[in-house]
Amino acid sequence: MLASTIRRMTPSDILPFRRPSSAHGHAHEQPRSGNGTGIVMMNLGGPATLDEVEPFLLRLFADKEIIQLPWQSVLGKFIATRRAPKVRKLYAGIGGGSPILTWTTAQGEAMCTRLDELSPDTAPHKFYVSFRYAPPFADDALQAMKADGITRAVAFTQYPQWSCSTTGSSLNDLWRALDRTGLQDAFTWSIIDRWGEHEGFVHAMASAIDNGLEQYPERERDDVLVLFSAHSLPLKVIDRGDAYPSEIAASVSRVVQAAELRNPHMLSFQSSVGPVRWLGPSTETMIKQLAARGQKNVLVVPIAFTSDHIETLSEIDIEYGELAHSLGMTGFRRAPSLNARAEFLDALADIVNRHLASGRPHSSQYKQNCPGCTNAACRGLPSRMAQTAACEVSAESAARH
């Protein structure tokens, strides 16, 4: 399953890690005062095998917080079933499944090892994977955390930048899972809801861009156009006030500065589907336009997702790669995903450490629903929060200093 991923990695990406025996990390069992800290790592998830593709799509198209369809239970099922064969082929093309669980597990293990050192008062730290559309689910994470005797929990989004479609949907589902499992009062919560400008994350991205540029012969390196690409969103989500486009652009700005980037750079949005209008400019269209004007060297940098997944390994590397080459773009490359890059593992631990030390329940942005919000569940809080006082300083601001 990892063959295609490993083939694409540079040596600095690879951290030696033991594959855990389960999807939850139990490697840090040293007894301490208190029961330690459970860190729920929330992400989209992906089908680990080809058989899991259809159930993954069925869950995705049933999520009203990311896709709204008329007669959703019927139409969503119809679309998911119809798309499954095509999507199965895409996963077959990247080794037979998504590597996201493997990467998240590696990240969680390394993060907890670092946190036990950085923050002995809150140790032991354990991580629990909570995917939205593939196992392990939020319910699994909560039950495993309960079984481990954890009472202090951090909901840690693995999407650096906020969107109601990603982190919002994952948090809403986590709070619903508390009800589904009857564990409403089992944990005291705090939330890391965004970290797209965290200096460690920014530094890791800058370092990945350096590796990307090193793929070009030195004499061509100055001619490389750096194309940051993020997953797009329907315009109706943007018009409601979703912070995503601003937070993506803020990440790009920080990374350009940290990388001391001399190359021209642009930002585009990929993976739009369906008939509604999405936020542009489109990555695919941009590649066509850049090729048409004779741009030979383009380095794509995925800025909104930290692990390899279908949008990097298939959409960028295969689909856009073939398109670019067919149009004469000889130097189409991608910066490596962060995966288990050491700087990124340090960043994950630093984000959690600063969050725990701050005593803040969430960022100052979290409780601000989009002005055009249409979902009563949004920006909810579980019954037991680590601190109920208003947050004095935004977590983003704290994370920068």
Add this chain to the structure above:
Amino acid sequence: MLASTIRRMTPSDILPFRRPSSAHGHAHEQPRSGNGTGIVMMNLGGPATLDEVEPFLLRLFADKEIIQLPWQSVLGKFIATRRAPKVRKLYAGIGGGSPILTWTTAQGEAMCTRLDELSPDTAPHKFYVSFRYAPPFADDALQAMKADGITRAVAFTQYPQWSCSTTGSSLNDLWRALDRTGLQDAFTWSIIDRWGEHEGFVHAMASAIDNGLEQYPERERDDVLVLFSAHSLPLKVIDRGDAYPSEIAASVSRVVQAAELRNPHMLSFQSSVGPVRWLGPSTETMIKQLAARGQKNVLVVPIAFTSDHIETLSEIDIEYGELAHSLGMTGFRRAPSLNARAEFLDALADIVNRHLASGRPHSSQYKQNCPGCTNAACRGLPSRMAQTAACEVSAESAARH
């Protein structure tokens, strides 16, 4: 004409300045080696009197680089003439004309005084106002610069963030004016094409937000929602790859950090007109939505324009102000525009000083046309550039360090 502006200013906004006898600054005549440096300050411009409103609109609706209409020479004239009475009323409501020339003149004078100190080698520094839709025009600036014996010229956009609709149109017009005036070979040029992340500008904006928050009683200050607002653009411009939304968001991110802002903040876009779809979320809609959910205190921060003009004094202060109050929003306020704030005058001088010291002809972004560019004139260069070598480091990056 300035009554309404001055009424709105805080004391720190006001720099004592002598009103110049003409629109061009001739205050810095000390003889030096060389002929000094001419700084062309490019902006939209605005009608100084009510009689100038219709000619201003006629020029705006004739600019194919900002507005594309079928049968533009006929339809543009028709729309401009029809809108004139309404727009005249708006200018009547803010004191009878736009204060932009007064502010630009104050900024230019203070900038040149500072530059003569900072950079004696390039002194004397003289500024020349070049407005797009109101006098003085690019042709006026070039002729005045020629008359002063200037040979080294800097095209300095007064829009902090790049857009082809603003800075792009102004530069294209400046290069055309070189042809119109026969002064193609009179000057050696360099270009300051964007500076939305310059630390002095960012610091000045942060300081203006502090003053904005000081307008609220201390006990309410934490409840203020900071709403950054920028002029919107049609989506077709965004889809071509215009960097504007990213650069606006980058400015916001830097200002939030510099202000150590504890308040929640959002970004929206104002002033969309006509039937095509514009970039959202809309400032006006957001105000309605925030009022509907009981938000009492909103501080609007204009992030894309540095001097007071119709969109701050009329659209935000009067139009949105009346809307907000009618919906029960008791604490609707605006952060003061930068105008002649001392930190901003320092920033303007620092931007030019660093640019001159860098020896770079323009930023590394300037020569990258939007991938979907439809205008052959875009990103042009005059025949004589200060340096033709590729720029080694982007001006933005240099400006930050």
